[in-house]
Amino acid sequence: xxxxxxxxxxxxxxxxxxxxxxxxxxxxxxxxxxxxxxxxxxxxxxxxxxxxxxxxxxxxxxxxxxxxxxxxxxxxxxxxxxxxxxxxxxxxxxxxxxxxxxxxxxxxxxxxxxxxxxxxxxxxxxxxxxxxxxxxxxxxxxxxxxxxxxxxxxxxxxxxxxxxxxxxxxxxxxxxxxxxxxxxxxxxxxxxxxxxxxxxxxxxxxxxxxxxxxxxxxxxxxxxxxxxxxxxxxxxxxxxxxxxxxxxxxxxxxxxxxxxxxxxxxxxxxxxxxxxxxxxxxxxxxxxxxxxxxxxxxxxxxxxxxxxxxxxxxxxxxxxxxxxxxxxxxxxxxxxxxxxxxxxxxxxxxxxxxxxxxxxxxxxxxxxxxxxxxxxxxxxxxxxxxxxxxxxxxxxxxxxxxxxxxxxxxxxxxxxxxxxxxxxxxxxxxxxxxxxxxxxxxxxxxxxxxxxxxxxxxxxxxxxxxxxxxxxxxxxxxxxxxxxxxxxxxxxxxxxxxxxxxxxxxxxxxxxxxxxxxxxxxxxxxxxxxxxxxxxxxxxxxxxxxxxxxxxxxxxxxxxxxxxxxxxxxxxxxxxxxxxxxxxxxxxxxxxxxxxxxxxxxxxxxxxxxxxxxxxxxxxxxxxxxxxxxxxxxxxxxxxxxxxxxxxxxxxxxxxxxxxxxxxxxxxxxxxxxxxxxxxxxxxxxxxxxxxxxxxxxxxxxx
Numbered sequence: 001x002x003x004x005x006x007x008x009x010x011x012x013x014x015x016x017x018x019x020x021x022x023x024x025x026x027x028x029x030x031x032x033x034x035x036x037x038x039x040x041x042x043x044x045x046x047x048x049x050x051x052x053x054x055x056x057x058x059x060x061x062x063x064x065x066x067x068x069x070x071x072x073x074x075x076x077x078x079x080x081x082x083x084x085x086x087x088x089x090x091x092x093x094x095x096x097x098x099x100x101x102x103x104x105x106x107x108x109x110x111x112x113x114x115x116x117x118x119x120x121x122x123x124x125x126x127x128x129x130x131x132x133x134x135x136x137x138x139x140x141x142x143x144x145x146x147x148x149x150x151x152x153x154x155x156x157x158x159x160x161x162x163x164x165x166x167x168x169x170x171x172x173x174x175x176x177x178x179x180x181x182x183x184x185x186x187x188x189x190x191x192x193x194x195x196x197x198x199x200x201x202x203x204x205x206x207x208x209x210x211x212x213x214x215x216x217x218x219x220x221x222x223x224x225x226x227x228x229x230x231x232x233x234x235x236x237x238x239x240x241x242x243x244x245x246x247x248x249x250x251x252x253x254x255x256x257x258x259x260x261x262x263x264x265x266x267x268x269x270x271x272x273x274x275x276x277x278x279x280x281x282x283x284x285x286x287x288x289x290x291x292x293x294x295x296x297x298x299x300x301x302x303x304x305x306x307x308x309x310x311x312x313x314x315x316x317x318x319x320x321x322x323x324x325x326x327x328x329x330x331x332x333x334x335x336x337x338x339x340x341x342x343x344x345x346x347x348x349x350x351x352x353x354x355x356x357x358x359x360x361x362x363x364x365x366x367x368x369x370x371x372x373x374x375x376x377x378x379x380x381x382x383x384x385x386x387x388x389x390x391x392x393x394x395x396x397x398x399x400x401x402x403x404x405x406x407x408x409x410x411x412x413x414x415x416x417x418x419x420x421x422x423x424x425x426x427x428x429x430x431x432x433x434x435x436x437x438x439x440x441x442x443x444x445x446x447x448x449x450x451x452x453x454x455x456x457x458x459x460x461x462x463x464x465x466x467x468x469x470x471x472x473x474x475x476x477x478x479x480x481x482x483x484x485x486x487x488x489x490x491x492x493x494x495x496x497x498x499x500x501x502x503x504x505x506x507x508x509x510x511x512x513x514x515x516x517x518x519x520x521x522x523x524x525x526x527x528x529x530x531x532x533x534x535x536x537x538x539x540x541x542x543x544x545x546x547x548x549x550x551x552x553x554x555x556x557x558x559x560x561x562x563x564x565x566x567x568x569x570x571x572x573x574x575x576x577x578x579x580x581x582x583x584x585x586x587x588x589x590x591x592x593x594x595x596x597x598x599x600x601x602x603x604x605x606x607x608x609x610x611x612x613x614x615x616x617x618x619x620x621x622x623x624x625x626x627x628x629x630x631x632x633x634x635x636x637x638x639x640x641x642x643x644x645x646x647x648x649x650x651x652x653x654x655x656x657x658x659x660x661x662x663x664x665x666x667x668x669x670x671x672x673x674x675x676x677x678x679x680x681x682x683x684x685x686x687x688x689x690x691x692x693x694x695x696x697x698x699x700x701x702x703x
Contacts (some may be wrong), residue, residue, distance in 0.1 A: 029125055031064075031109075032057040046087045052067040056109050058534075065109035066095040073286030089132040096156075099142040127162050134158035139173065141219060148218040151175075153183070164189050167202075181212035204237040208316070213256070229269075246279035257297075260342045266296025266302070267340040286310045300333050319370035324361065332357035349390070356401075358386040378407045396423030396431065404440075412442035417465075427507055429515075437465040448479070452680040456480040460490070469501035470494045485538040494530035499559050499577070507541075513665035514584070514608045519615060523569070525559025525576055544582040544609055552579040561586065561603060563618050564663040564671065566637040570598055582609040588620070593632055596624025596657075605665075616663040626651040626682055638673055638702075653682030653696075674703045 019040050025033040049072045071090040097371060098108050099417040105112055126132065134421035137156040153173040160169045171185040191200030204663025209232045217226065234250040253272040260267055274292035279285075288308035295301050306327040314320040338351045366378040381404045390396030399420025404413045417437035424432075440461045445454040456479070463474040474492030486516075499522045506515055534541070536548020543550050556577040562569035575588035588601040601620030608614055622629075632638075634647050659675040680697035 001492075006608050029056070031059075038209050048073050048074075058107065062097075064097045064107070067091050068093045086129045087131070091132070091134045092136065094134060094137045096139045098139065098140065100145050102144045103144060125162070127167060127193050129160075130162055132158070132160040132162075143219060146218065149325075151219050159501070165192050167191070176215075178212065179215045181209040183208050198242055201239050201241065203239075206233065206235045206237075207345055208233050225259040225262070227257040227259075229258070230254045231256075243283070244281045246679065247277070251276060260340065264342065265340055267337075270295040270297055282476045283313045283315075284310065290659075296337070300336060302333060303328060305329055309479075319368055321366065321368040323367075324365045326360065327362060329360040329363075331360055353389060353391045354394075355389045356387065359384045374408065374505050376408050379411070380405045385418075390425045392426075396425070399434070400702055406443065410442065410444040413439070415439040429506065429508055430504060432505070433467045433469075434465055434568065435467045437463065439463050446479070451482050453482065455486075463492070467607065468498075469504065470497035470530075472530070476534075476564075481537070481539075487536065488534050488541075490532070490534045492532045494532065494554070495528050497527040497530055499525040499556060500525055510608060511611055511614060513612075514605060515663055517564070517605070518584075520565065521562050521569075521616075523560035525556055525573065527554040527556050528561035542581055542609075544607070546581075550579070550581055553577065556586065556588075559588075560584075561588075561591075563603070563661060564616060564637075564668055566668075567661070567663075568593060568632055568636045570601065573601070575601070582607050584608055593622070594624070594628040596622045596628045596632070598622040612666045614665045616661075616662075616665055618659070618661040620659055622657045622659070624654060624657075626653050626655045626677075626679055626684075629655065629657055629677060637671065648687055650685040651682055653679060655679030655682065672703075676701045 018035050021038065022033050022035050023345045025035075034053075034055045034057065035051050037051070039050040039052075041048050041050075043579045044313040050068075051070040051072065052068065053583075054067040054070050055063055058064040065244070069092040071088075071092075073089075079118060092308065096109055098106070100106050135157060137158065139153045139156050141151040141153075143151075153175055156171065158169060158171045160167065160568070167187070167189045169185075169187045169189075171183075173183045173185075175183065184205075186205040189200050189202030191202075211231045211233070213222070213226045213229045213231055232252040238246045238248075251272070251274065253269055254270040256267075256272065258267050258269075259265070272292075272294045275290040277286070277288045277290070278544045286308070286309065290306045292305050292307070293302060308323075308325045310323040312321045332355075335351045335354075335356050338348050343351075361382040361384060362380070363382075364378070364380040366376075368376040370376075382402075384401040386400040387398040388394075388396055397420065399417050400415055401418070402413065402415035405411055415438070417434045417439070420434040420437065422432045422434060440463075441459045442461070443456060443458045446457050448455045458478045460474065460476050460478075460533050465472055465474075472492055472494030474490060476488070476490035476492075478490075479487045500695040502522055503515065503519045531553050533549050533551045536543050536550075540547050541550060554577055555575075557574050559573035559575075560569060561573055570588065570591040570593055573586075573588040573591040575586060575590075577583045580585075584605040586601075586603040588603070589599065591598040591601060599621050602618070604617045605614055606617070630649055630651060655677055656679075657675060657677050660673070677700045678698075679700075682693075682696045684693040684696045685691075686693075
């Protein structure tokens, strides 16, 4: 009570102690403090000082802070610590100068932040006051480093609450109306004035709406070049240590025109919105996006999606790693945006080649690489109507939906195809159409005798497919090898295969003459009950010298076979079709030419890979009217070989033909023919000048 009474008795004398108070404040702040007038009174529990025309002058004699009116309620703790501690400080209509020097030093009201020296006294004085309120201030920002014009913010209000090392503040400021709406900055921090500001920790908040990004360019460093655009932002920055920080931002952009790198084309956005999170924790970097939506200037639209990315550097024995998760994405859109994104040139080139399209429903990917060791990974991908172009040895696909789940040791895949395509440009001559397909299988690692490293085994549990040419089912496995294309064990069956479609499924290793014969030789028919088997080291495919199995065999019906150019073929062929090793064989139980019925016809290419020496061999028998056989001879190469001898012959009756033809596919002119025609009870007229022979019988052999 005595101290309070003594304090009260001193208040009337304060107005005469202006110079002394200026000296005390200058000593406490470390700066030159000047006061125009002082008024003192006692209201409530605390004595009150009213200061007018208070200014702070920096070390270069520049006015850094002008305070027209300051109301200060003195705290009783001032008596304990023998220095002014205010219960509450109200500042009205101040003018505050903030500037950045050319060397990057930052000064607030003449006080160098983080610079030590006398400025720390002012910071300590401010941060030791329990409550400071600034009303209707004017703030000016001068940036000598950027050589930007001075920025002025009006109607600035600030509240600062301090409790030991805990500091909370809220700031509202109004820039020119055409630049943005009011700026809202808040903070909840912990730190001491004598500590470097970068060691402080806590949370900062920033809110601004409809900011004209171009208008703010003289004072704000954007991470990318911005020509125009408007932005609304809510951002929270949480700092634990200099190496641990996190930023969350709710961002909305409109009419943005930017370049994400100097060498990239313009990137225009009509709208963009969503939440972005980033964090740094002891070298770990995380970035994520939530509720992201985007509409480009070209009308490309990204529906609501999300993603997360985490990168960890190597630490001791733990290798570096990378994690990526994504929600729904239109792959075609992402590929289309690639030219405007700061991606490595190799990645852009690959995207242009692959032309990904379709929808990625979700993706979870983990990747870890340790020196020269094989990478570790985990993947869970779900997608719909996926499409990729074939590039090098990478197959092309279209219309694939399903899931891939697993890691570097084992995994599974479940795929469905609708109106799709499989393109194997290094294996097959053209893409394979797939109306429908279901593919189920997986992969794993296994030890192979004689090999040092474990092999990758891809298991095909089931493949069901159908297209206009056939429908079939397959299963088996492929196993990698230390060198070469690996080992394949595949077996399956097919139905209703069109014989004329065989040309579309001949692998590229098939010699051109064989392909040409199949294209013109198989004119029609269907193959059922097809059995397919491939087993062996693919380096030796199609196992011409043994050591493996390559076999495709089935029942052929209603087929039409053209033996060679200039040779008449057969229709209505019923029999078997076989591809085995490098051999092709057709065995026809029945067939016909005009009225002649064939039997036991054998059409064979013994070695399709015997380059430039492939021979088509035809052996068979037929029974029919002699006139039909004469028609066959006269209208085929055989007639030319006979010098047209048969063209004038007239005959009635029947006979039996045995025929052998050998056609070198690369040199058809060297075709060789041999055969015999036996007849009995025939009527023959060889030439018009000779009489007709009745009951003629005999055998005609020819080569």
